[in-house]
Amino acid sequence: MRFAVVGAGKLGEALVSGMLRAGRSADDVAVTTRRVERAKELAERYGVRAVGNVEAAASADVLLLTVKPQDVDVLVDELAPAVPASTLVVSFAAGIPTAYYERRLAVGVPVVRVMTNTPVLVDAAMSAISGGAHAGEVHLSMVEDLLVTVGRVIRMPEAQQDAVTALSGSGPAYFYYLVEAMTDAGILLGLPRAVAAELLVQTALGSALMLRDSGEHPVKLREAVTSPAGTTINAIRELENHGVRAAFLAAIEAARDRSAELGRAHE
Numbered sequence: 001m002r003f004a005v006v007g008a009g010k011l012g013e014a015l016v017s018g019m020l021r022a023g024r025s026a027d028d029v030a031v032t033t034r035r036v037e038r039a040k041e042l043a044e045r046y047g048v049r050a051v052g053n054v055e056a057a058a059s060a061d062v063l064l065l066t067v068k069p070q071d072v073d074v075l076v077d078e079l080a081p082a083v084p085a086s087t088l089v090v091s092f093a094a095g096i097p098t099a100y101y102e103r104r105l106a107v108g109v110p111v112v113r114v115m116t117n118t119p120v121l122v123d124a125a126m127s128a129i130s131g132g133a134h135a136g137e138v139h140l141s142m143v144e145d146l147l148v149t150v151g152r153v154i155r156m157p158e159a160q161q162d163a164v165t166a167l168s169g170s171g172p173a174y175f176y177y178l179v180e181a182m183t184d185a186g187i188l189l190g191l192p193r194a195v196a197a198e199l200l201v202q203t204a205l206g207s208a209l210m211l212r213d214s215g216e217h218p219v220k221l222r223e224a225v226t227s228p229a230g231t232t233i234n235a236i237r238e239l240e241n242h243g244v245r246a247a248f249l250a251a252i253e254a255a256r257d258r259s260a261e262l263g264r265a266h267e
Contacts, residue, residue, distance in 0.1 A: 001142075004030040004060035006053060006075065007067035008042055011092060014120045015064060016046055018149035032056050057082035062090060062142065069093045069262045076104050085109050088139050090146075092116060094165050095262025098132030098158060110135040112143045115161055115169045116151070125151030126168045130158035162263070166255035174251070179204060 003019060005012040008031040019029055026047035033039040039050035057063060057079040067075055072093050083089065085106035091098070091113050098111040105111075111132035116125045127147045131140050140155060147153045156164055179200050186196030210221060226232045239245070 001061045002028050002030070002059060003062045003064065004032065004051070004056035005064045005066060006032045006056055006079075007065065007071070008033050008038070009066065010118075011116070011120060012064070012066040013042060014125075014150055015066070015146070016042065016048060018123070019146065020046060020048075022145075022149040030056050030060065053078050054082045057087070058084075060087060062088045062146075064090045064092070064146075066092045069095050069266075072096055072100075072266065076101065080104050080106075083109065088112065088135075088142065090114060090143055094169060095162065095259040096266050097161075097263050098130065098135070100263075100266045102132055102134065108134050110139045112139055113158060113161060114143065114147070115164045116147065117169050118172050120150045123150050126171075127151060127153045128156045128161065128164040128168070129153060130156055130161055132158075162256050162259040165259040166252045169259075170252075170255045174248070175204065 003024070005016055008016065012031065016029060016031060020026060027049075029046070029048040030051045031039065031042050031048055032051060032053050033042065042048060043050040051059075053075065063079075063083065065072070065075065072091075083105050085108045087106075087109060089101055089105065089109055089111045091101060091111065092115075094115065096113070098113050101111045102109065112135050113130045113132070114127055116127040119125045120127075125147070127150075129140060129143050129147070144153050144155075179197075182200050183193065183196045186199065187193055191199075207221075210216075211218060214221065222236075226236060
């Protein structure tokens with residue numbers, strides 16, 4: 001199988017690295033980039049081929065589109081005449097439905113939509129995949145095999161992809177925002193920034209591992225830390241008083257709505 005990563009930025013590079021670590025030959029992987037310098041860098045680092053978009057479309061069995069949603073229209077117009085109906089097209093562009101590609105590419109082309117997130121860069125991504133009208137089990141399995149090298153993968157109905165985008169696609173930013181605020185709180189309480197950061201990063205890591213490995217509901221884990229009349233319950237009261245839970249609900253709904261808006265713009 002020949003793979004081509006189109007628009008190989010950080011996400012594309014992470015996918016290339018994952019494929020090679022999984023044993024795929026660099027001879028079977030091509031990349032396209034906007035800048036010649038970037039293409040040369042990837043070719044030298046990984047031994048893959050740097051090609052143009054049209055060559056990638058014409059020669060690849062699997063075409064991985066890793067460009068931003070606003071760049072999709074121009075790219076698809078360029079690729080459409082060169083993509084055979086037998087090529088598996090895998091889209092990582094937020095909000096863009098599989099039907100968009102099916103209307104513009106060869107009749108019957110299989111399309112799989114993916115929403116992943118930035119922990120793909122450290123092989124800890126959460127990816128959700130959805131097949132289009134012509135994508136079968138073999139296509140979904142192929143994409144799963146690719147993405148499992150850089151994290152975890154689940155299959156979702158495409159109708160739920162906007163919610164996935166809002167929750168896990170944008171999710172890392174929410175955690176970074178929270179850690180940023182807690183770091184500022186640590187500084188306010190007199191801790192050096194480096195100390196506050198170390199405390200919080202390890203606390204976040206340990207808490208995530210407990211959530212994943214214990215199988216317990218987050219409420220139960222939170223209650224285990226919250227003793228009567230203790231420090232934690234006072235902090236939780238203030239979070240509730242300031243409407244933090246409601247703010248998160250509203251924020252994630254807003255992200256979902258923006259993802260849906262991006263999709264409507266490409267109808």
